[in-house]
Amino acid sequence: MIVDRADAAAALTAIGDAERETTRAIVYGIASSYLILWGVVTMTGYVADDIKPQYAWIIWLVLDGIGFAATIWISIRNKTGVRPDQKILARKLLAAQFVLVVFAILVTNIMQPLTARQIGAFVPLVFMLGYVLAGLWFGRFFILCGAVIAVLTLAVFWWAGPWFSLDMAMVSGGVLIFSGLWLRRVGASL
Amino acid sequence: MTDGNPIIHQATRLKIMASLNRLGPDATLDFTRLKAILDTTDGNLGTHLDALEKHGYVAVEKLFEGRKPRTRVKVTAAGRRAFKDHVAYLHKIIDDGGETD
Numbered sequence: 001m002i003v004d005r006a007d008a009a010a011a012l013t014a015i016g017d018a019e020r021e022t023t024r025a026i027v028y029g030i031a032s033s034y035l036i037l038w039g040v041v042t043m044t045g046y047v048a049d050d051i052k053p054q055y056a057w058i059i060w061l062v063l064d065g066i067g068f069a070a071t072i073w074i075s076i077r078n079k080t081g082v083r084p085d086q087k088i089l090a091r092k093l094l095a096a097q098f099v100l101v102v103f104a105i106l107v108t109n110i111m112q113p114l115t116a117r118q119i120g121a122f123v124p125l126v127f128m129l130g131y132v133l134a135g136l137w138f139g140r141f142f143i144l145c146g147a148v149i150a151v152l153t154l155a156v157f158w159w160a161g162p163w164f165s166l167d168m169a170m171v172s173g174g175v176l177i178f179s180g181l182w183l184r185r186v187g188a189s190l
Numbered sequence: 191m192t193d194g195n196p197i198i199h200q201a202t203r204l205k206i207m208a209s210l211n212r213l214g215p216d217a218t219l220d221f222t223r224l225k226a227i228l229d230t231t232d233g234n235l236g237t238h239l240d241a242l243e244k245h246g247y248v249a250v251e252k253l254f255e256g257r258k259p260r261t262r263v264k265v266t267a268a269g270r271r272a273f274k275d276h277v278a279y280l281h282k283i284i285d286d287g288g289e290t291d
Contacts, residue, residue, distance in 0.1 A: 001193070001196045003194050003199065003279075003280070003283055005283055005284060007283075008280040008281075008283040012277070012280050012284070014205055014208070015204060015205070015208040016208075018205040018206075018208035018209045018227065018228065019209070019211075019212050021209070022208070022209040022210075022212040022213075022219075022227055023212055025223060025226075025227055026212065026213070080214055080217065081213065081217035082213075082214040083213070083214050083215075086214070186226075188219055188220070188227075189220065189223075190213065190219070
């Protein structure tokens with residue numbers, strides 16, 4: 001077999017392209033489960049906010065607890081499907097999500113007094129910032145998803161009137177679920 | 191370092207191996223998803239998967255999900271080793287700036 005330098009360079013480029021496309025498909029496939037999960041959690045939370053606003057804190061605490069437990073369960077279920085370097089990346093993403101939660105809690109704490117409506121819009125905006133930043137590395141889809149939810153969140157905050165919680169259920173939860181279902185179509189199931 | 195691998199070096203087979211090598215140890219990839227990733231046709235992908243399977247580099251599994259037939263593909267341990275050796279061989283050519291046979 002004769003391979004010159006140009007052939008070798010072209011082959012390595014083709015390998016890089018195939019690896020990049022595959023990684024994107026894997027990330028999309030895995031992310032789909034998380035988006036659907038957090039879409040359901042978010043939608044349930046905002047609907048519960050509307051029905052029982054006096055129990056909002058405890059409801060969100062329980063729902064987020066369930067969400068994090070399910071996130072860890074999905075991660076464990078996927079662990080044999082990904083390579084060690086991808087596992088490290090997944091752990092870093094989980095840590096980044098945790099940092100965002102802590103950041104949101106700290107900011108809402110020092111900015112008191114805040115209304116439930118302000119907190120209800122601020123927390124998803126912080127998470128959508130995370131989506132947009134993640135999209136810089138993992139695919140434009142996450143930038144689009146984060147930007148769409150952020151813009152809709154602002155629109156709901158300013159113009160939804162008394163329907164804020166129900167509109168947020170549709171905007172935040174609905175878009176996450178829809179995005180997750182779309183990613184399931186284009187991503188790789190391992 | 192070994193010599194180049196003519197089975198793997200073919201353009202489509204090289205991309206198949208690169209793609210499957212990104213998966214974890216027990217992961218398989220759906221035939222249709224692999225086809226989309228590589229932007230190729232059913233016939234082309236099937237032919238090259240047959241060649242790689244014959245040499246023990248990939249394993250092809252046919253199964254049914256409900257009534258729908260599914261083909262899933264994974265790289266074998268021998269395939270990963272051969273791919274790694276071939277990539278090292280390509281890098282060596284670049285580094286040495288020469289030609290090899």
